[in-house]
Amino acid sequence: MIVVVNSGTANVGSIVNMLKKVGATGTITEDPEVVRRAERLILPGVGSFDAGVNAWRKLGMWDCLEEVVLQRGIPCLGVCLGMQMMCRGSEEGEQKGLGWFEADVVRLPRNTAEGVLRVPHMGWNRIVPRQMHPVLEGLTTDARFYFVHSYCVQADRAEDVVASCHYGIDFACAIGKNNVVAVQFHPEKSHRFGMNLMANFVRWQP
DSSP states (O other): OEEEEOOSSSOHHHHHHHHHHTTOOEEEEOOHHHHHTOSEEEEOOOSOHHHHHHHHHHTTHHHHHIIIIIISOOOEEEETHHHHTTSSBBTTOSSBOOOOSSEEEEEOOSEETTEEOOSSEEEEEEEEEOSOOGGGTTOOTTOEEEEEESEEEEESOGGGEEEEEEESEEEEEEEEETTEEEESSBGGGSHHHHHHHHHHHHHOOO
């Protein structure tokens, strides 16, 4: 069972629709007991860091996620804010993240060597793989994904960076460790490239 956690901070319907397109079925839930029965887990989110953390805590997900992902080791995909909440914390808020990655979330700079950039970073952008990872299998060099974000992840460990993206600066747009992988972009909005990634996640055996 592929479980999509509905914290009220993301369009989980779009993720379930993308799963259908790759031949899989997603179960949307706000119930920690359903999460505990998951065989795969997707943690989406949009909006502010503190609001996302508070939503997961209000649902009773915090300890449940630790149990299912870190102790049982089921494959887990974080999307957008879901990726950021897997880090230690964010400049956007005061709450602590899950801390699954040695990484922090920082605001994208407006003033760069390339000039003044619009923040949020919104639209299509190319990603650059930094290591071989099963979720990127089959992606071509022109692979582009859809982004909407004002904050980005800075990882301490280069070996955790699966792919990077350039928008004024280089930032980690995909990170991975053990049974967890997370992306800053929205695969559910990224057409054939997103379908490729989602199909890879469905088949992934960490």
